[in-house]
Amino acid sequence: MLVVYEKSDHVATITLNRPEAFNAISPEVYQEFSDTMIRFRDDPDVWVAIITGAGQKAFSAGADIKQMLPRLADKSFALPPGIMRGLNIWKPIIAAINGLALGGGLEIVLACDIRIAAENARFGTPEVSLGLIPGWGGTQRLPRMLPWCKAAEILLMGKPIDAQEAYRIGLINKVVAPAELMSTAQEWAARICENGPIAIRAAKEAMIRGMNMSLDDGLRLEESFFAGLTTTEDFKEGISAFAEKRKPQYKGE
Numbered sequence: 506m507l508v509v510y511e512k513s514d515h516v517a518t519i520t521l522n523r524p525e526a527f528n529a530i531s532p533e534v535y536q537e538f539s540d541t542m543i544r545f546r547d548d549p550d551v552w553v554a555i556i557t558g559a560g561q562k563a564f565s566a567g568a569d570i571k572q573m574l575p576r577l578a579d580k581s582f583a584l585p586p587g588i589m590r591g592l593n594i595w596k597p598i599i600a601a602i603n604g605l606a607l608g609g610g611l612e613i614v615l616a617c618d619i620r621i622a623a624e625n626a627r628f629g630t631p632e633v634s635l636g637l638i639p640g641w642g643g644t645q646r647l648p649r650m651l652p653w654c655k656a657a658e659i660l661l662m663g664k665p666i667d668a669q670e671a672y673r674i675g676l677i678n679k680v681v682a683p684a685e686l687m688s689t690a691q692e693w694a695a696r697i698c699e700n701g702p703i704a705i706r707a708a709k710e711a712m713i714r715g716m717n718m719s720l721d722d723g724l725r726l727e728e729s730f731f732a733g734l735t736t737t738e739d740f741k742e743g744i745s746a747f748a749e750k751r752k753p754q755y756k757g758e
């Protein structure tokens with residue numbers, strides 16, 4: 506399998522599994538990744554996903570330069586929707602970056618909400634060195650997430666930055682030793698799962714939709730989501746648990 510899907514305790518771990526090619530994304534890997542993300546979206550038992558790469562070297566070195574990029578030049582070749590473009594998933598997604606995240610690999614990271622990296626991770630968009638630009642959101646998400654000059658540095662120099670620099674500029678949440686990467690990502694996922702799952706999805710959807718709205722429209726959207734949440738069983742459980750000084754048992758209802 507080119508993409509492995511495992512689940513336990515409401516958390517799916519999704520592994521790009523082509524370590525001999527730095528988890529480069531061939532058309533087959535892309536198709537499996539798209540299918541797997543839809544499976545995660547539609548699985549009611551699973552509330553959070555962790556995306557990582559197989560092996561010690563790479564999260565992903567991006568689109569497969571030999572198998573994917575020549576196909577993209579063919580106008581009749583269309584890719585299915587992905588989390589980078591076309592597929593909205595309101596459940597939180599954590600990237601556990603175990604090595605290089607280049608090109609499309611970085612663009613997967615940018616489509617994740619929480620990003621935890623091993624010390625050996627590096628981040629870059631080498632597309633310009635191939636006479637291309639990023640095609641899975643890099644030119645749009647990086648300047649929205651970083652100060653302009655740091656986004657420009659990554660996009661125009663084509664030279665990767667290391668994990669400490671990525672942390673310093675706010676591209677990632679945390680840097681850990683490689684051996685602690687997955688346990689840290691799992692701890693963050695478990696912490697998110699302690700919260701009301703419908704509220705978590707509403708928070709993410711409000712964040713993403715609000716990014717493209719005026720503040721007034723965003724505040725109206727928040728108000729309507731808030732009103733919707735006050736009618737849920739989870740909300741009743743949340744306030745009862747607080748009053749009864751116990752942990753809430755959320756069901757996502």
Ligand code: HXC
Nearest residue numbers: 525526527529566567568569570571607608609631640641
């Ligand atoms: C295809 C790749 C690959 C890639 C690595 N490999 N990256 N194959 N596409 N993106 C393969 C190599 O061909 C090689 O296979 C094996 O992995 C090991 O790579 P080496 O180059 O021998 O290893 P090393 O010297 O350690 O260098 C690793 C590397 C380098 C830094 C990751 O391979 C590299 O620069 N790769 C290209 C990264 C890149 O430009 N990514 C952006 C792609 S464009 P063999 O069979 O020879 O052993 C993109 C656009 C996305 O992502 C948007 C599309 C719309």
